[in-house]
Amino acid sequence: MPCALRTALFWDLVLGVLGTVAFLIDLGADLWAASQYVLSGHYLWAALVLALLGLASVALQLFSWFWLRADPAGLHAAQPTGRWLALLHFLQLGYLYRCLQGLRQGLLVWRQEAPSQFDLAYADFLALDISMLRLFETFLETTPQLTLVLAIVLQSGQAEYYQLVGICSSFVGISWALLDYHRALRTCLPSKPLLGLGSSVIYFLWNLLLLWPRVLAVALFSALFPRYVALHFMGLWLVLLFWVWLQGTNFMPGSYSEWLYRATVATILYFSWFNVAEGHTRGRATIHLLFLLGDSVLMVVAWGTQSSWLPTGVPLQTLLLAGLVCFFLGLALRLAYYRWLHPASHWEPDRVDGSLGARPLELHQLPENRRMNQLARNFFPKCRGETALPGKGEVNGVL
Template structure:
């Protein structure tokens, strides 16, 4: 049964609050862990945690700032002066500012008895950018942090309470970001049905189960060969960056910032699948899956032939079946999702009542997040929205 407009708006507002809270909790857990490492004299571990946190934050601020500069000047009115916005991003507060802005717009729309199309479209515009930034932060900071924590635990043979907090928040944050990003893609294309509760749960689980073995493999490699993990990442990252470049991405407003996007996507592909271009998505996803699986198998062979024991004395072969079972279960759930639970398996629409007509002039005059819409077109190349999209073939921006 479709959601009523106000119920759907309230749901989106609650999800926005939870997403912002999850980001703050994960940030607090990382800072807490870094402080504990300093207090215990493990300065290298603390430096690595803070370095990953800092690099991811800088990348997020750059994305946010470039997007704001590329948007029409009157789109986000009222806004703080340009210098204030620049200062917010320089102080690494640009993402939080966007979250506050999105929550304020969502609350404004929810409070309206009959929400205006413009306010609803602008709320979607903001939430789509926030979703994309959250995904970038997840794979630039949360996933590497999780890998680092697991490597530290495997090497030391003990788990501190603050490390448990970091592991739990990281896993939930990663899966949440993947699910939220997939929902955001469907918001861009109104003819695409939204995910139901059961579909969302299965989508959440199979992403978690497929990501966990990859993170475990890299963490084990880091624990056994800490001097070579950076070389391994750099080698694969360059290959993946070349692959992304070959696909001719056109996401950012200028060539310089496009390379920032490509570098970020290559980092995501090191851990998980991410589609960046139109074409046969299933074929590219299969190639990527086989590539990561082959790389993981090579690392497993390296462990077994060089050191069957972890530095902490744990038998390495005890951990391998865990990753294998999770990987197979993730594949099964992924198959179940796409065969029976995917929204395309349903004939009836699952949209909120009053969805705007894509072909209407009024719809074309509303704020459109072309950045995310282009990614949605890449992810759903056969959608019937394609012919109706007024920006198809134009430069990224807003009407």
């Protein structure tokens, strides 16, 4: 095995281990926070933490189960029988099982002197599904939990040490999930270079900086108007769900499971941009950005009509200024990324997914993650005949 390939496989394995450990730490932190709320007598806060955790977990298990049922027969030769898999998902262990399965396959490939093309493609197949599930978990559980913790801190006027740790780890985890997902999409396009270190850092930073103002706006609204935040979320969520439905998504294997995907995407769109339709996305991304910006401005107006100070004595104008600085800095970094750091895009549909370059076997002989291939078509422009110059393509991907 070439040294470069072995090094790449090693780092993929390390990142897989770190991702699994981070998931377990995040789960433990949520359960710890819930127990602390119960001990301090804040039963509603504990119930909200557990409710968000439970709903996200159920959604992840459903996605994992639907995908396994839709995968070609015999693809997952080493997995347990159908009944055991159903039991694992019923016990909310399906996602963790997938993480362990991906680590097992990655270790198997890394230890082989000359891994087969099938083993390499199968490792990519598993990694792509895990990355997608991690993104879903991020916006169904981590981001709402972060918003809830920020609202509790702003409302109570004090922050416990476990809350501060949770806030910091959540921001890093969310940005990491976005970066990991973006890198995973590129493995579906062998001719599209992977993100380099500098590009990865900039991509990580602008996602972090653009997400912070939105989370802060919702958290402040929740702290000042706790009785109305659910109505606000449901109202915007229904509008976003209708928008996703209008774009005619066809991601899941069945009509009922497709609505689960649309509902999840609508939740992501409440906080960030996510492309679900093929074609030029600059216009849709701009409309979504202006929509969220307008909604955040309305929340700012609502703050000004009720109060200008937080329980901590911090003026709202200070937080508003910090949010504006982060927003414009993140927007500038994003524009700089797509202008100078975005690798060239070149679509070659006759190649299968995988970050290891073109493979000589026929398409039907290798595992092909059609789910992520479809999203890759949506997220990256199709260039025919020549490679697009950096900065000339559409601004696609997750915001």
